[in-house]
Amino acid sequence: MTDAAPELTHFRDGQPRMVDVTDKAPTTRSATAEAWVRLPPEARAALTAGTNPKGDPLVVARLGGLAGSKRTADLILLCHPIPVTGADVEVTLEDAGVRVQATVRTTAPTGVEMEALTAATVAALNVYDMLKAASKAIEITGVRLLSKTGGKSGDYRAG
Template sequence: MSKDPEVPPGVRPDAPEKLSHYDEAGQAHMVDVSAKSATRREAVARAFVELNESVLAALPENPKGNPLEVARFAGIMAAKKTADLIPMCHPLPLSFVDVQATVVAGGVEIRATAATVAGTGVEMEAMTAASVAALTVYDMTKALDKGIRIREVVLESKTGGKSGDYRRTAE
């Protein structure tokens, strides 16, 4: 990451000047990663589901099942379906997916980790896992409160690949 105050955190100063998913004619396309080396790549994403105290207190008791366990499974399943949901994502052989849903002050923190040995990264798989897990918490608790907020779906870190490692800095 750059220490240059003119470059926002997370932005590579050596980044290309155009988006990679567009060709010279401006048409969206899948990036050709066939020349990239298959290396171990890992990404961690986070989401936060803001819940009021009464919903938090009701979490263990739900006729649909334990909301946090269902959210974990939904996130894992979503990571495996990322290429089906995001048009330009490459289908990846995931070697690991983990989703944790933890009750914290003010809500539920979701943390999703995805890993592969491939020619492209797993940021989208981790982000999809965190997002769908958060949506599942909403689905399983919405009967108690329609004002639930999902916020802060972010990439926390990534390792491996040509662009190098990334770690979100404190905001």
């Protein structure tokens, strides 16, 4: 017995396609993602002293993450544009660096994992942009999905 190759959802006859979710019922869904921005000492000093000439990186990052959640379908090629019905982006300075946590919610026929991941990543990029004058050695790491609820695949929580 041979194993059949799995059907590729985003390709048909070797060509990329957007999965058709027309017949799927809208359900309430949410996803939470995080990203970390590792700060070298000079970038951390600029942030904590409030001497960054561009302004407060954490506030700008939060706004950037919120905007990013709504622009995901413009950036992820086969992602469905969905209504983002709620989004929260927390940007906090911790010992390990700046932690970004983004939660996105919708009622739609497809999930919001990509919107949450995009929100976290865009927020982290905004931290970099705001502090790059202090150091080019800033690192964005640890972008991952923390949890999701709703949809056919059920709930997920990172270990």
